[in-house]
Amino acid sequence: MNTLTVSPTPHARGKDSTQDIMLDVILALMPAAFAGVYFFGQRALAVMLVSVASAVLFELLYELVAKRKITVGDYSAVVTGMLLAFTLPSSTPYPMVIIGDFVAIVITKQLFGGLGQNFMNPALIGRAFLLAAFPSQITTWPTGRMDLFSSADAVTAATPLSTEYEGALPSLFEQFTGRMSDGSAIGGCIGETCAAALLLGGIYLLIRRVISWHIPAAYIVSLALISFIPGKNPAYQGQPLLAVLSGGVMLGAIFMATDYTTSPTTKTGKLIYGVGCGVITGVIRLFGSYPEGVTYAILLMNVLTPLLDRWTMPKAFGEVKEK
Amino acid sequence: MPKLTFRGGVHPKDQKEPTRYKSIRELEVPEVLVFPLSQHIGAPAKPLVKKGDRVLKGMKIADNEAYVSAPVHSSVSGEVIAVEPRPVPSGQEVMSIVVKNDFAEEYDPNVQPLDYTSLSPDDIPAVVREAGVVGMGGATFPTHVKLSPPPGKTIDTVIVNGAECEPYLTSDHRVMLETPDEVILGLKIILYRFGIDNGHIAIEDNKPDAIDLLSGLCAKEKGLKVDVLKKKYPQGGEKQLIYAVTRRKVPLGGLPADVGVVVVNVDTCTAIARRFMYGTPLTRRIVTVAGGCIADPCNYRVRIGTPVDFILEKAGGFTEEPKKIVMGGPMMGPPQFRLDVPIIKGTSAILCLTEKEAEVPEEGPCLRCGKCVDHCPMNLMPLYLADFARRGDIDSCEKYKITACIECGCCSYTCPAKRQLVQSIRVGKQETMAQIKKRQEAAKA
Numbered sequence: 001m002n003t004l005t006v007s008p009t010p011h012a013r014g015k016d017s018t019q020d021i022m023l024d025v026i027l028a029l030m031p032a033a034f035a036g037v038y039f040f041g042q043r044a045l046a047v048m049l050v051s052v053a054s055a056v057l058f059e060l061l062y063e064l065v066a067k068r069k070i071t072v073g074d075y076s077a078v079v080t081g082m083l084l085a086f087t088l089p090s091s092t093p094y095p096m097v098i099i100g101d102f103v104a105i106v107i108t109k110q111l112f113g114g115l116g117q118n119f120m121n122p123a124l125i126g127r128a129f130l131l132a133a134f135p136s137q138i139t140t141w142p143t144g145r146m147d148l149f150s151s152a153d154a155v156t157a158a159t160p161l162s163t164e165y166e167g168a169l170p171s172l173f174e175q176f177t178g179r180m181s182d183g184s185a186i187g188g189c190i191g192e193t194c195a196a197a198l199l200l201g202g203i204y205l206l207i208r209r210v211i212s213w214h215i216p217a218a219y220i221v222s223l224a225l226i227s228f229i230p231g232k233n234p235a236y237q238g239q240p241l242l243a244v245l246s247g248g249v250m251l252g253a254i255f256m257a258t259d260y261t262t263s264p265t266t267k268t269g270k271l272i273y274g275v276g277c278g279v280i281t282g283v284i285r286l287f288g289s290y291p292e293g294v295t296y297a298i299l300l301m302n303v304l305t306p307l308l309d310r311w312t313m314p315k316a317f318g319e320v321k322e323k
Numbered sequence: 324m325p326k327l328t329f330r331g332g333v334h335p336k337d338q339k340e341p342t343r344y345k346s347i348r349e350l351e352v353p354e355v356l357v358f359p360l361s362q363h364i365g366a367p368a369k370p371l372v373k374k375g376d377r378v379l380k381g382m383k384i385a386d387n388e389a390y391v392s393a394p395v396h397s398s399v400s401g402e403v404i405a406v407e408p409r410p411v412p413s414g415q416e417v418m419s420i421v422v423k424n425d426f427a428e429e430y431d432p433n434v435q436p437l438d439y440t441s442l443s444p445d446d447i448p449a450v451v452r453e454a455g456v457v458g459m460g461g462a463t464f465p466t467h468v469k470l471s472p473p474p475g476k477t478i479d480t481v482i483v484n485g486a487e488c489e490p491y492l493t494s495d496h497r498v499m500l501e502t503p504d505e506v507i508l509g510l511k512i513i514l515y516r517f518g519i520d521n522g523h524i525a526i527e528d529n530k531p532d533a534i535d536l537l538s539g540l541c542a543k544e545k546g547l548k549v550d551v552l553k554k555k556y557p558q559g560g561e562k563q564l565i566y567a568v569t570r571r572k573v574p575l576g577g578l579p580a581d582v583g584v585v586v587v588n589v590d591t592c593t594a595i596a597r598r599f600m601y602g603t604p605l606t607r608r609i610v611t612v613a614g615g616c617i618a619d620p621c622n623y624r625v626r627i628g629t630p631v632d633f634i635l636e637k638a639g640g641f642t643e644e645p646k647k648i649v650m651g652g653p654m655m656g657p658p659q660f661r662l663d664v665p666i667i668k669g670t671s672a673i674l675c676l677t678e679k680e681a682e683v684p685e686e687g688p689c690l691r692c693g694k695c696v697d698h699c700p701m702n703l704m705p706l707y708l709a710d711f712a713r714r715g716d717i718d719s720c721e722k723y724k725i726t727a728c729i730e731c732g733c734c735s736y737t738c739p740a741k742r743q744l745v746q747s748i749r750v751g752k753q754e755t756m757a758q759i760k761k762r763q764e765a766a767k768a
Binding site: 003004005006007008009010011012013014016017018020021071074114115116117212260261263264265266309313314315316317318319320 | 330333335336490562566572573574575577644645646647648649653654655656657658659660674676680681683684687688689690691692693694696697700701702703704706707723724727730732735736737738739740741743745746749
């Protein structure tokens with residue numbers, strides 16, 4: 001019997017794997033993906049497929065070139081590809097989508113060591129890069145369905161958050177569903193306009209314990225409170241629900257800010273991080289020149305994550321304060 | 324009644340069904356037994372016999388005058404055929420006394436019952452020590468040391484640890500069901516030693532039959548009580564158990580006595596009881612023989628010193644060739660690479676795992692998901708500790724309190740990337756303790 005396995009304890013392991021977690025996130029993104037296709041048509045689907053395919057391909061190519069272990073089987077690149085697509089308007093030209101995925105996967109994730117090593121959210125860096133490089137294409141939002149190759153003929157609108165927005169603000173219900181009463185869509189990125197679908201996905205992640213409530217709740221509550229401060233957009237003042245349902249807040253709070261790698265691991269750290277995201281989003285919306293602040297708020301808090309973990313190190317069980 | 328518990332921990336699959344309803348069986352006694360001289364924490368015992376000597380059942384064959392140590396007794400009568408280093412379950416080789424059984428079962432004349440009430444409470448620890456009693460939950464800390472807290476520490480609570488939170492194990496469960504009187508007597512002796520009447524028997528809620536039986540018996544005694552614990556691993560960890568039962572936290576680096584508590588394992592309790600009831604020292608224990616490869620899993624009453632291969636041969640054979648053999652529970656038990664090791668005082672189980680049960684998952688990169696932080700019963704941050712340990716950053720290990728780790732393995736269990744967190748931490752912890760010791764010695768000099 002010289003074939004006995006000798007390995008470190010514990011000999012029993014939990015069922016959850018990295019793959020399972022990523023699959024859960026992908027599943028949780030599905031309602032918002034369907035909503036995106038429903039509101040913005042085939043082209044939204046095409047943007048998502050192009051983004052996922054190029055994210056996976058870039059990961060594979062990089063790992064082949066760098067002679068690293070091939071890890072596309074963990075589905076993390078699929079999640080990044082989907083999330084990046086969610087933050088883009090359905091009219092985004094395909095080459096830009098591919099560039100965004102390159103920045104997300106190769107520059108933000110792989111060059112820093114791959115899964116678990118990047119210090120900023122890859123999808124958000126991809127989006128931030130595109131926003132800086134192609135500001136007009138990334139801030140033109142169709143309000144209806146588009147076919148695969150039409151990119152110009154759709155009716156576009158500014159986001160209601162913008163100071164350039166004309167007309168009445170969407171009602172709470174319209175903002176919640178992403179559908180205006182006239183049948184058009186609220187202008188916005190593919191995956192962000194239907195708060196209902198995002199919440200559904202969020203509830204699923206909470207039930208599956210993929211995420212905890214700390215970050216989304218802290219984010220949403222702090223932003224809601226900030227909405228009472230007067231700023232550049234008076235129509236939003238004192239409208240906490242509208243503030244948290246509009247723009248990319250739900251997508252950001254539920255799916256982006258909760259990214260494991262770039263958020264704190266302690267409960268206190270998560271709360272501080274969530275509040276930080278909410279405050280920065282609010283301040284950008286109130287005083288910044290961008291209509292929206294979710295991307296930069298989360299990226300800034302990403303950078304603080306290692307410090308938050310260190311500052312909020314829990315007291316060990318039985319630890320007494322040193323006198 | 325709300326169930327008692329602690330923060331953190333995990334819920335591994337119980338796996339206790341195959342053995343929990345079966346009575347303890349008596350295992351045959353082998354022809355040759357091996358008694359390692361270090362079956363406890365502390366100074367190894369020194370042999371009192373030499374090759375060729377005749378030994379009797381229950382005879383003390385090794386001891387050490389050191390305080391933190393425990394004597395070793397022969398579990399059979401026969402002849403000493405060797406005093407030499409032999410492999411033990413921890414993977415090391417330890418000086419051992421090898422005895423050839425003459426099957427005469429001749430008792431040592433010193434094996435005589437004793438009425439504990441005829442003794443002064445302060446004499447109890449010495450009797451317990453003479454009987455070689457150590458913690459049988461696996462830690463094997465000499466019990467007489469627990470029964471003699473340092474001056475200034477007052478014990479007001481005694482807890483019998485019947486949590487048995489490791490999967491597969493049912494030996495404590497069966498002991499509580501089959502010899503509850505011994506459990507109660509052992510507890511009463513410990514309470515008598517401290518002159519108190521606050522004794523708890525803490526049992527996880529997956530053992531309702533034991534809870535009912537002992538609750539009924541405790542009701543007839545003064546100051547005894549059964550506490551129902553929520554089933555969760557590592558509820559049987561000393562600090563977690565004390566917290567669940569008393570809401571007291573053992574200070575970091577401290578002992579249960581610091582919060583006025585003594586914890587003893589169920590079978591330790593019966594070992595104390597049997598010393599007084601029958602005069603027998605600790606020469607047998609209950610061992611769960613289970614795992615996917617065991618055709619007829621069951622608990623056995625085994626003489627200490629019985630080799631594992633003998634037990635497996637007598638226990639009814641395999642359904643398939645085991646891929647991994649573990650001594651103790653699957654969460655903390657050391658895996659074995661040879662089967663000529665003997666059962667020692669702390670061996671609660673022999674698990675023979677199938678290829679599927681023994682599978683070692685491939686490690687992936689840490690996602691920083693924080694599940695290890697959520698589940699750590701000591702409130703540590705295992706992902707950082709393991710990382711510091713792997714990089715040899717001992718200063719950071721110390722700062723992040725690696726020495727508080729109880730090595731329960733919840734972090735590795737819960738890690739979705741299947742990282743060997745507790746293993747890295749174990750190594751880092753040893754290095755950190757060595758560094759602290761060095762510094763303390765330097766400060767003294």
